[in-house]
Amino acid sequence: MVSFFTHLINGLSLGSIYAIIAIGYTMVYGIAKMLNFAHGDVIMIGAFMAYTIISTMGLPTPLGIIGAIVICTCLGIVIEKIAYKPLRKAASPLAVLITAIGVSYFLQNSALLIFGSDPKMFTSVVPFQSVTIGSFSIPGTTIVSITVSIILVAALQTFINKTKPGQAMLACSQDRDAASLMGISVNGTITLTFAIGSAMAAIAGVLLCSAYPTLSPTTGAMPGIKAFVAAVFGGIGSIPGAMIGGLVLGVIEILSRAYISSQLSDAIVFSVLIIVLLVKPTGLFGKVIQEKV
Amino acid sequence: MAMLKVTDLRVNYGVIPALKGISFEVNQGEVIALIGANGAGKTTTLHTVTGLITAASGKIEFEGKDITHTPPHKIVAMGMAHVPEGRRVFPDMTVYQNLMLGAYTRNDPAEKAASLAWVYECFPRLKERAKQMAGTLSGGEQQMLAMGRALMSHPKIILMDEPSMGLSPIYVNEIFTIIETVSSQGTTVLLVEQNAKKALSIADRAYVLETGSITTTGVADDLLHDDAIRKAYLGE
Numbered sequence: 001m002v003s004f005f006t007h008l009i010n011g012l013s014l015g016s017i018y019a020i021i022a023i024g025y026t027m028v029y030g031i032a033k034m035l036n037f038a039h040g041d042v043i044m045i046g047a048f049m050a051y052t053i054i055s056t057m058g059l060p061t062p063l064g065i066i067g068a069i070v071i072c073t074c075l076g077i078v079i080e081k082i083a084y085k086p087l088r089k090a091a092s093p094l095a096v097l098i099t100a101i102g103v104s105y106f107l108q109n110s111a112l113l114i115f116g117s118d119p120k121m122f123t124s125v126v127p128f129q130s131v132t133i134g135s136f137s138i139p140g141t142t143i144v145s146i147t148v149s150i151i152l153v154a155a156l157q158t159f160i161n162k163t164k165p166g167q168a169m170l171a172c173s174q175d176r177d178a179a180s181l182m183g184i185s186v187n188g189t190i191t192l193t194f195a196i197g198s199a200m201a202a203i204a205g206v207l208l209c210s211a212y213p214t215l216s217p218t219t220g221a222m223p224g225i226k227a228f229v230a231a232v233f234g235g236i237g238s239i240p241g242a243m244i245g246g247l248v249l250g251v252i253e254i255l256s257r258a259y260i261s262s263q264l265s266d267a268i269v270f271s272v273l274i275i276v277l278l279v280k281p282t283g284l285f286g287k288v289i290q291e292k293v
Numbered sequence: 294m295a296m297l298k299v300t301d302l303r304v305n306y307g308v309i310p311a312l313k314g315i316s317f318e319v320n321q322g323e324v325i326a327l328i329g330a331n332g333a334g335k336t337t338t339l340h341t342v343t344g345l346i347t348a349a350s351g352k353i354e355f356e357g358k359d360i361t362h363t364p365p366h367k368i369v370a371m372g373m374a375h376v377p378e379g380r381r382v383f384p385d386m387t388v389y390q391n392l393m394l395g396a397y398t399r400n401d402p403a404e405k406a407a408s409l410a411w412v413y414e415c416f417p418r419l420k421e422r423a424k425q426m427a428g429t430l431s432g433g434e435q436q437m438l439a440m441g442r443a444l445m446s447h448p449k450i451i452l453m454d455e456p457s458m459g460l461s462p463i464y465v466n467e468i469f470t471i472i473e474t475v476s477s478q479g480t481t482v483l484l485v486e487q488n489a490k491k492a493l494s495i496a497d498r499a500y501v502l503e504t505g506s507i508t509t510t511g512v513a514d515d516l517l518h519d520d521a522i523r524k525a526y527l528g529e
Binding site: 164167168170171174175177178179180181182183184185186 | 343344345364365366369370374375377381382383384385386390393394395397398442443446
C-alpha cells in the first residue's frame, strides 16, 4: 500500500510537470489556433539556460531559474514573430504546422551545436532531498513540482478572469474578429500568450530536469509530445482540461511503469488517449462547436 | 465636414470584385441606412470601414483622418463601434464580462460604470442576466448584448449590421426603438438592414447598394415612397 502511494505521488509529480507544459500548448492553440510543436524544445532550452547559469557559470540557483524564464519568454516571442506571424493569413493551416516542426528541429540542432550531444548532469534546483511523513518519504522535487504547478494554475486563472489582458485572451480564443472590434490588439494578445506559455515551459524544464537529471538536446521532445497528448486528452483549448489531462497522464505513466511494464508505459499512455478520443472525440473538457442562429 | 467619408472604395475577394468603387458620407448625428439585397456588399462595406477587410483602393476618412489602413482595434479607440452581423457575442463569457470587453479601450472606472448603468437602463434584461453565459441567451437577447457591448465603448458613431436578422417581430421593434434612443443621445448611426422598410422609417438618408455599386441615394422618406424602391426592396 505504501509503495502504491509512493507511485501515485510520483505520478502526480510528473503529471504536474506535464500539466504546466500542456497549459502552454493549450493556451497557444486556444488563442493562435495553432499547434506549436516547438513548445517541447523551449523546455529543453529553458533547462540548458538554467544549467549554463548555475553549473557552468556558477551563479546562484534563483538567478538561473529567473534567467531561464526570461530567455525562454523572449525566445517564445521571437519564434512567434519570425516564424508564425507571417503565416497567420496563410491559406492552409498546415503551413504553420510544418513551420512549427521546422522550429522544433532548429532549436534541437542549435542546442546540439552549442552544447554538444553528450548528456549533461543537471543539478536539482530543489534545496532539500526529501520529506518523511510516517512510514514513507516524499522527494523534495515532487513536493516542489506539485506546489509550483498549483500556484501557476491558480495565478493563471486569476490573471485570465480578473485582468484586462486576461479577458482579452479569453475573447480572442472565442472570436478573434469580434475581439478586435472591442479594441483588442489580436497580434499583441497572441504575443502575450506565447510569452506566458514559454515562461511556463522554462519552469517546466527546470522542474523536469530536477526530477530526471539528464539533459540533452532531445530532452524536451518526449515530454512535449506527452504534454500535447495531455492537452488533447483534456480537450485542447481548455486550461482546466490541460491540468487534469497532465495529471492523469503522469499517474497512468508511472503506475503502468511500476505495475505493468516499464517498456510498455508509453504505449499504454498513448492507448489511453486513443480510447478517450474514440469515446469522447473532443477530449474530457472539450466543447462541441455549435452554430446558434 | 462629414464624420465618415468613404471615397471610391474598391474591395476584391480574390478576383471577384465585392465593392466596385463606392462613395458615401455620414454626417454627425445622422442615421444612415445602407440597404440592398443579399450579396450586394453591405457587410463588406462595414467590414472594410472598421478594418476587418483590407481595401484594394479608395479612401476611408473618419473625422478628417485617413483610416483606410488602420487596424480595427485602433479604429475602435478613435470612437467607432461595430455591431457585427450574427451578434458575435463571446459565448463562454458572462453578459457582464462581454459588456466590460466593450469598454476595453476605456480606462476611467467611473465613466465605465456610468456607461454600464445606461446600457442596463436601455436593456433591463441584460441586467437580469448579467451573470449568465452569453451563449445561453436567446437570439434577441444576444442582439441586445451585442448592441450594449458596442455602446460600452461610448462611440461617436455606431455601425450596425443586420440587427433585426432572425428576430421575432417583438424584438425587431424593441431593437429599432433602441436605435432611435441611441441616435437621440447624439450618437451617429450607420445601419445596414435587409428590413428596408424599418430601416428607412428611422433613417435620415439612405444609400441603396446593388452588386457592389451604390445605385440610389436620397432622403429616407423619399425613398420610402419611391415606386422603384418599393417594388425592389419593400415587397410591394
